Amino acid sequence: MATRVGIEVSIAAAEAVKQANTDVIAAYPITPQTHIVEHLSELVNNGELDAEFVPVESEHSAMSVCSGSSAAGARTFTCTSSQGLALMSEIVYAVSSLRLPMLMILANRSLNSPLSIWNDHSDVMSIRDCGWIQVFVENGQEVYDHVFIGYRVAEDRNVLTPFIINLDGFVLTHVIEPIEMLDQEMVDRYLPPYQPLYRLHPNQPVSIGCFGPPVLFTETKRAQDEAFNSTMPHILKGWQEFGDLTGRYYHPVETYKTEEAKVIVVTQGSLGETASIAIDTLRGEGEPVGLVSIRLWRPFPFEEFREAVKGAELVVVMDRAISYGGPGGPLAGEIRAALYSQEVHPRVVNFIIGLGGRDVAPDDFVQMVQQAKARPGEWYEIYGVRE
Amino acid sequence: MAKPENEITWKDIKVGFVVDEPGSASVYRTGDWRSQRPVYERERCIRCGTCYVYCPDMAIKILKDGYIEHDLYYCKGCGICAEECPTGAIIIVDEEE
């Protein structure tokens, strides 16, 4: 059973963290993540969630507390944005190497400078290669659902890898949406208690985070790489079983009207919903245009992506971060890598959009598709700049 | 670990490169570092245990009768035991002697 309610997305996310019976939450306030941690504090202080809320003095310590908590075998949650992620990034890399499962909601916000509290994806792109499973969500329902999915996958004995949910700041965190809340019984059926493989406990002393001399460092990294690349089937299983329980099925690559499409627009996060309106407009005008939304950012779904764009002649990639001096945005780089092995591959055009909270309307997507079609070659451009 | 470190493959690495054999480093011989070694004169020993307490390398064993024995597998030859011995029962000599 489930109940459909109108609720602020941040509150719904916090409610999911409660329903997941989280043991430890460590967080430091940063806009636009605040509503999530504020609500969690309320739940803890009102006795509705039996957890330790550790109000740390920085994000660096937030991630450090999470590392200790997860190593002790506790179900662990944190939440941050932008500068906060940048500050914690040293430890973000460490916990994945140590294979400490935990869940992070990242309320995506641009990185300083200039200081901006608004939304883009430059924060998460700065830790692209950190070894966490990373998904993007498009709406409140998806973030609520992914709290359970994230824990379930991260804590899976075959995975034991931390999990990030990317949630666009403000445009998702601060809006009220209709969300179907699961009954506790459904949550408990889907998400078993965390049973760590190793934990810090006197009964079976282990040393975690030993020093890696050159003779063994590469072997530890190979082991980590192998483990990370083997997470895909377990992520798919997590989604499949969640779908079987709720009827909401998620995929590494979400497609919209890609059948017979000659032009594919690629997005991540909440812009997918905006882009789909443009797709409808263009389809209405007889243009064979479809939409691909990359849900699973790491591990990158190369196979699924190639399948989704099969037959397309033009792929228009929308990045929400800049890779200075690179081939365009970070997403476009990945898309090109995915297509390179194909004998015949579509032309890739890259727009960098929606930086620091800049609005992107459905009509902008129409414009970008038209520009990409009209101008030959592979190129990138920051869209919508006053020249 | 039974295998020499240069034969350990990535498949031998535990999840999160955890080391789950407590105290396994005690196979590591630090006695090889020594250029000087302690010489113990039992007759002068008053069995106070000072050397045992001050040894940074856990290289002194207290025997059942209260006398001590140096464990040269670990002893790095720092000379603290000789320096701190209240009765001069331990002296430090060059390894070649």
Place this chain on the structure above:
Amino acid sequence: MDKFLDRLNIYASRLVLQKEYLMPGHRACQGCAEVLALRLVAKVLGRNNIIASATGCMEIVSSPLPLTSWNVPWIHVAFENAAAVASGIEAGLKALMRKGGLPQQKINVMAMAGDGGTSDIGLQALSGAMERGHDFVYVCFDNEAYMNTGIQRSSSTPFGASTTTSPAGKVVPGQTTWKKNMPEIAAAHNIPYVATACPSYPFDLMEKVKKAADIEGPAYIHILSVCPTGWRLPPQLAIHAGRLAVETGIFPLYEVERGKYRLSVDLPELRPVEEYLKIQGRFRHLTPEMIDKIQQRVLEEYEKLKKKVEMTNEG
């Protein structure tokens, strides 16, 4: 207190528990009094102790893969966050024991770092953990410089000391600043227990560790850990040097228990600082004027400390 006074409790050494929780085969330098201090701390805290270690000498000498020197659960995550990692372990255990995920039992959580990991880069995380009131023991092993990276100065390096980043030069004669008073910073957090210790006084050290573990809430122990390599001192003199640091008043042994100061070794008369300074290569370049300046400062600081003892024990 001299060697003779020490002999009064000399036979107590035989009462020390023989079980080790930091095993031999560790790769600390010859005569390392830091690893000795760590060995003694680990002995006192025993089996039911989980350690969060900062990056540093003690971390690398005890844990090169594929081996570990640790007989107790141990974790290293990074340099500046030992106190935060320990906070997480404590919070995790607390939640799990309360919710039935783990059986109830007393498990001590210990964080450890060097002077750099404590008074420089880890100060913020430590301050946060003390302020939040986690039940843990933080041990700072102070060898007065970044020894692991090659003897660079820290805020805990004493005035005048020559290090690789505060070398005794033609114009600047070594460290130009006074040692940061980390135990006082800890005490300013009004935590239940703060103490200084030195492995040259092993029983005092062990008693303080025991007290720190028994007290509920944060406890901070600052251990002067003689580093023969970094201080340019013959390794066999490591214990002797620690004793001189205490007897000259350069490193007084004291504790602050629920706000009350107590001197652990109340010296009627302090030895001249020169006795301590002259045996160490890092101070070899000091002029009589600089030694004099250090002497004055030590006497002033010692008097201040004695006043705190008086003030907090009145009535």
